[in-house]
Amino acid sequence: MAREAGMEVERYDALDSSSEDGSSLDEPSWISWFCLLRHHELFCEVDPAYIQDRFNLNGLKEEIGPLYGEAMAMILGTAPTERQLADPSQRIHKVLNTARVLYGLIHARYILTAQGLQDMKAKYHAREFGQCPRTFCHKHPLLPVGLGDQYSPVSDNPVQRFCQLCEEVYEAETGNTYIDGAFFGTTFPHLFTQSFPDTAPAKNSFKYVPRLFGFKLHASASARAPSPVEWPKRQKNDPDSEFDSPG
Ligand SMILES: [Zn+2]
Numbered sequence: 001m002a003r004e005a006g007m008e009v010e011r012y013d014a015l016d017s018s019s020e021d022g023s024s025l026d027e028p029s030w031i032s033w034f035c036l037l038r039h040h041e042l043f044c045e046v047d048p049a050y051i052q053d054r055f056n057l058n059g060l061k062e063e064i065g066p067l068y069g070e071a072m073a074m075i076l077g078t079a080p081t082e083r084q085l086a087d088p089s090q091r092i093h094k095v096l097n098t099a100r101v102l103y104g105l106i107h108a109r110y111i112l113t114a115q116g117l118q119d120m121k122a123k124y125h126a127r128e129f130g131q132c133p134r135t136f137c138h139k140h141p142l143l144p145v146g147l148g149d150q151y152s153p154v155s156d157n158p159v160q161r162f163c164q165l166c167e168e169v170y171e172a173e174t175g176n177t178y179i180d181g182a183f184f185g186t187t188f189p190h191l192f193t194q195s196f197p198d199t200a201p202a203k204n205s206f207k208y209v210p211r212l213f214g215f216k217l218h219a220s221a222s223a224r225a226p227s228p229v230e231w232p233k234r235q236k237n238d239p240d241s242e243f244d245s246p247g
Pocket residue numbers: 132133134137140163164165166167168
């Protein structure tokens with residue numbers, strides 16, 4: 001009986017290498033877990049070696065505040081367990097949002113490095129950032145962009161998507177709108193295009209031409225003309241036609 005119980009313990013140890021807090025040695029990293037969350041497909045996995053190099057983190061401690069150390073340890077650690085996520089009293093719930101912002105700000109810097117650009121290129125070719133909705137761009141892959149480089153806690157700078165062909169900016173998918181534009185920055189798509197010029201072939205100069213019954217509209221008659229052309233109005237006392245003219 002005692003021997004059987006011992007075997008049970010042995011088998012349990014072999015199956016589960018959990019530590020006290022429930023994390024396991026072969027669990028995915030926090031970074032992999034974060035990037036696989038729903039709507040997080042815009043993020044690439046930042047190389048932990050990049051995060052461990054203090055030179056790359058200049059100024060972030062001041063921007064993040066007192067939870068910086070804990071957030072950094074979380075980012076470089078393993079994925080949270082289901083047990084931790086399900087229990088709101090767990091410490092991770094106090095740090096998770098700070099870790100998210102810290103990771104986003106590191107991410108914005110990382111994707112401007114040679115390695116980060118390569119990581120994003122793979123996602124670009126897999127069309128993970130979506131494709132241009134403009135008809136004449138023929139589903140050209142989009143790139144994430146921020147309209148500002150400063151993180152906004154009130155989410156007024158959501159990530160947008162840039163098309164290299166029409167050079168227009170489009171709103172992100174509905175689920176991504178809570179992701180801050182500062183996590184991608186204002187420089188990324190333009191540095192990407194300069195680094196990989198083959199991703200943006202000849203500018204798409206095809207412009208849609210509005211027509212009325214097959215004829216091009218004259219510039220002055222365009223819908224954007226400041227004063228619309230009006231039909232001449234009949235004077236108040238004008239007769240309806242020359243036939244009922246008095247006299
Ligand atoms: Zn386009």
